[in-house]
Amino acid sequence: MLNLKNRGRFPRLCPGKVAVLVAACTLMIAGRAAAAVHYYFGNVSVPLDNEQPLDLNFENDDFDDVVLENFVFDGVNYQGVTVPYSPGRIVGFADAGVQYATALPAGAPINASTLGPAYYGALAYGTEYPLAQFSAVDNAFIGLAFPVGPTDLHYAWMRVAVDNDAGTLHVKDWAFEDQPGVGIAAGDQGTLPIYGDLNGDRRVNGGDFVAWQRGITSTYTLFDLWKWQDNFGAGSGLAASSTVATVPEPAAIALTAAALLPVICVRRRWRRKSVRFASR
Structure with missing residues (x-):
C-alpha cells in the first residue's frame, strides 16, 4: 500500500x-x-x-x-x-x-x-x-x-x-x-462583468452613456459604446432620473458615434503626442 x-x-x-x-x-x-x-x-x-x-x-x-x-x-x-x-x-x-x-x-x-x-x-x-x-x-x-x-x-x-x-x-x-x-x-466565480455597465452600478442604462460620453472613470472607445448599445437594459433594473431621460436611445447612437469619430481620432493623436513628449 x-x-x-x-x-x-x-x-x-x-x-x-x-x-x-x-x-x-x-x-x-x-x-x-x-x-x-x-x-x-x-x-x-x-x-x-x-x-x-x-x-x-x-x-x-x-x-x-x-x-x-x-x-x-x-x-x-x-x-x-x-x-x-x-x-x-x-x-x-x-x-x-x-x-x-x-x-x-x-x-x-x-x-x-x-x-x-x-x-x-x-x-x-x-x-x-x-x-x-x-x-x-x-x-x-x-x-x-x-x-x-x-x-x-x-x-x-x-x-x-x-x-x-x-x-x-x-x-x-x-x-x-x-x-x-x-x-x-465551491464553484463561486465571483461577480462577472456586465458588458456596457460603465459606471459600475450593475445595470446598463443611460447613466452609462453619460459615463462614456464624458470619459468618467476611464477612456472609452466605440467598442464600449457598441457593447452598451447591444446590452442596453441588462442588469438589476433601469434607474428613472432626469439624467437618463435626456440620453438618446441606443437606436440613435450610430449617428452620434459617426459624428464623434473625428473627435475621438484627434484626441487619440493628441494623447499619443503627449506620451511621446513626456517620455523624452
Missing part, C-alpha cells in the same frame, strides 16, 4: 522572502479595498506520469500553490492533491492512517471550519483506498487553502474530472478569494 503519511514541506519563506512578503502585502491591500474572487478556466490534463505532476500557481508569484498528481504505483493508478507550503491545507478527512480529499458539491463552503487535518490527500487509488471519493467523477470540487507569506491563508477551489481506471485527471476551472481569511464557496 502506498504510504503518504510522512511528507516533508516548508513554510512559504525562503531566500526570496522579501519578494514573497511584498507580494503578500499587495494582495492583502487589494483584498481589503475590494474583496474579489479570481476565476480561471481551461481543461488542463494532468499526464499519467510519476515524474510530471501539475503545479498550479493561483496568484502568479514564484511559488506553486497546489500540486495535482496522476501517478502509477505498483501497477495501480493514483490521483492526489498537495498544498506544498505550510500552513496550507485541503478539505479532507482521515481514515485508517490515510488522508483523503473530500469531493465537494457546488456551493459547499470552503473556510477555516471545513478544512481537514492535512495538506495532502488521495483523490483515488483503485481498491487500495476504498474511501476515495474521486474514483469516477465528472464535476467534483476540491477545496483548499494556500498561504501567501508566512501565515495568511487564501481559500480556493478546483473543479476536476477523474477516471481512476483510465488514469485520467482533468482540471476544468479554479478560483480563489483574494482577501486572506475570507472563505469561498
Whole structure:
C-alpha cells in the first residue's frame, strides 16, 4: 500500500522572502479595498506520469500553490492533491492512517471550519483506498487553502474530472478569494462583468452613456459604446432620473458615434503626442 503519511514541506519563506512578503502585502491591500474572487478556466490534463505532476500557481508569484498528481504505483493508478507550503491545507478527512480529499458539491463552503487535518490527500487509488471519493467523477470540487507569506491563508477551489481506471485527471476551472481569511464557496466565480455597465452600478442604462460620453472613470472607445448599445437594459433594473431621460436611445447612437469619430481620432493623436513628449 502506498504510504503518504510522512511528507516533508516548508513554510512559504525562503531566500526570496522579501519578494514573497511584498507580494503578500499587495494582495492583502487589494483584498481589503475590494474583496474579489479570481476565476480561471481551461481543461488542463494532468499526464499519467510519476515524474510530471501539475503545479498550479493561483496568484502568479514564484511559488506553486497546489500540486495535482496522476501517478502509477505498483501497477495501480493514483490521483492526489498537495498544498506544498505550510500552513496550507485541503478539505479532507482521515481514515485508517490515510488522508483523503473530500469531493465537494457546488456551493459547499470552503473556510477555516471545513478544512481537514492535512495538506495532502488521495483523490483515488483503485481498491487500495476504498474511501476515495474521486474514483469516477465528472464535476467534483476540491477545496483548499494556500498561504501567501508566512501565515495568511487564501481559500480556493478546483473543479476536476477523474477516471481512476483510465488514469485520467482533468482540471476544468479554479478560483480563489483574494482577501486572506475570507472563505469561498465551491464553484463561486465571483461577480462577472456586465458588458456596457460603465459606471459600475450593475445595470446598463443611460447613466452609462453619460459615463462614456464624458470619459468618467476611464477612456472609452466605440467598442464600449457598441457593447452598451447591444446590452442596453441588462442588469438589476433601469434607474428613472432626469439624467437618463435626456440620453438618446441606443437606436440613435450610430449617428452620434459617426459624428464623434473625428473627435475621438484627434484626441487619440493628441494623447499619443503627449506620451511621446513626456517620455523624452
